Amino acid sequence: MPPASGINTALMWRWATPQAQQVLATRDLAEILRHHRRVHGWSQGRLGAHLGYDTSYISLLETGRRTLDDVASRRRIAQELGLPPHVLGVTDSADSDHTAxxxxxxxxxxxxxxxxxxxxxxxxxxxxxxxxxxxxxxxxxxxxxxxxxxxxxxxxxxxxxxxxxxxxxxxxxxxxxxxxxxxxxxxxxxDPAFHSYALRMHGNELRKAGLRAAAVDRLSQSLATASTPQDRAASLALLARAAGEARQGDLFDSTVLDNQRLLDTVEHTSLVNPFSLHEIRLRGLLATGRLDRAGALVDQAPAAGMRSTPQWRVIEHVTAGRVLLVQGAQAAAQTRLVTAVDEAFAHHLPHQIQRVLRTPGIPADVRDHAGSCLRQLREAMAA
Structure with missing residues (x-):
């Protein structure tokens, strides 16, 4: 992670580690000063210069032979150490703003x-x-x-x-x-649950950016660290998409099968539901060259249901349209692709329109319509 505005990355966690949390929980200025010096490798003189005190005064504070009861001084020390004021016993508007x-x-x-x-x-x-x-x-x-x-x-x-x-x-x-x-x-x-979620979201964005091998790696890690059946189902769905696009047929087949088995045991979401799984299967079969199986499934989509978002309905239209074109069903494919473009435009989904434009054998009027809609979205984004 690049440090924000030049912050030393090694010091980013000085107040976030378990040890630091124990120190902060004491609300003891002496303990907090000692911890800050240990993390930074500072002497008492260096800390004193940073806070505007001499070395002897820092020593007195750290040994408890001197206390600092002045609210303004404690507030200033909290600011210099990068802490919310309440840690040093100061409750004021700045601390209220932090809490809010x-x-x-x-x-x-x-x-x-x-x-x-x-x-x-x-x-x-x-x-x-x-x-x-x-x-x-x-x-x-x-x-x-x-x-x-x-x-x-x-x-x-x-x-x-x-x-x-x-x-x-x-x-x-x-x-x-x-x-x-x-x-x-x-x-x-x-936080294992959030770590698995972050891996899942990052893996999916890597896939969309075309970094398929890295996407499969992150999503496999997400699946391995998923702690609940719900999280496992979500990781499986996105891993199946990435495996299909990476043309890893065996991994695609196994993840789709595992996801299918979980559908009846977990809560359905916008990602984990029969409609989304149908699109994932359809796209993966097309990507791995199993056109006959994809063609046999194209008209077997389950009802979208309440959990299916506009995003997923657009995605399914694009994928089905591409399969229908491969089958030679020109009119049905055109209907699907035009619907996809119109809905993608309405919901501001430019890369779904770009998927339509990449479709091999796309009819010229569909290409023109998609190109016009994409230009309008880009102009709106630029504005």
Whole structure:
């Protein structure tokens, strides 16, 4: 993870490690000062110069022979050490703002995820972008306590996943970079469920960016670390997509079969449901050259159901249209592809329109319509 605004990456975790959490829980200024010196490798003189005190005064504070009861001084030390004021017993408007930011940010991340899963990725980006910017600035100022880094990791992953819906193909590496930055923090948080989720989201964005081998690797790790059947089903669905696109037929077949077995035992989501699995199977068969099997399945899609988002319905139209073209069913394919373009345009999904444009043998009028819609989306994004 690149350090924010030049922060030493090795010191990013000085207030986020389990040891630091124990120190901060004491609310003891002496313990906090000693921990800060150990992490940085500073002498008492160096810490004193940083805080504006002489060496002897730091020694007195660390040994408990001197206390610092002045609120303004404690607030200033908290600022210099990159800590919220309440850690040193100061409760003021700055600390209230910090607490409110954490509470508000957690709600933003949760609501943005719901928006993305319900097909409103643009709204999710609009909510997450200012939050990520604020958190990045806070980290750049040296505030790297665990709560801030945890929220930043969730926000980064959420932002990357949402951008992965609304960016055109040539800009999809941006989405993968954001999920990767979230994963870089998730590895350190001792939260296996979130680590598996971050691996899953990053792997999926790598797939969309065309980095298929890396996507299969991340998604395999996500599957291996999934702690619940629900998380396992989600990892299997995305791993099947990546394996199909990477033309790893055996892995594709086994993950589809495992996912099918789990469908009756887990809650259905926008990703884990029979309609989505049908599209995943259809696309994977097409990618691995099993055209006859894909053709036999194209008209057997289950009902979309309440859990299927506009994103998935567009994806299924594109995939079915491509299979129908291979079969020579020109009229049926055209109907599907035009529907896909219209719905992708309505829901601001430019890379789904680009999938239509890459379809071999696409009818000229469909190509013209898709090209016009894509230009309009790009112009809107530029504006």
């Amino acid at each position: 930011m954490l509470q508000f940010g957690t709600s933003v991340v949760r609501l943005a995820e719901k928006a993305r899963q319900s097909g409103h990725a643009t709204a999710a980006v609009d909510e997450l972008w200012p939050l990520v910017a604020r958190l990045e600035a806070r980290v750049a100022d040296g505030h790297t306590e665990r709560e801030v880094l945890t929220l930043l990791a969730h926000a980064r992953v959420g932002l990357g996943a949402a951008l992965g819906h609304i960016l055109p193909e040539e800009r999809l590496p941006t989405a993968a970079r954001w999920t990767g930055k979230g994963l870089a923090i998730a590895r350190h948080l001792d």
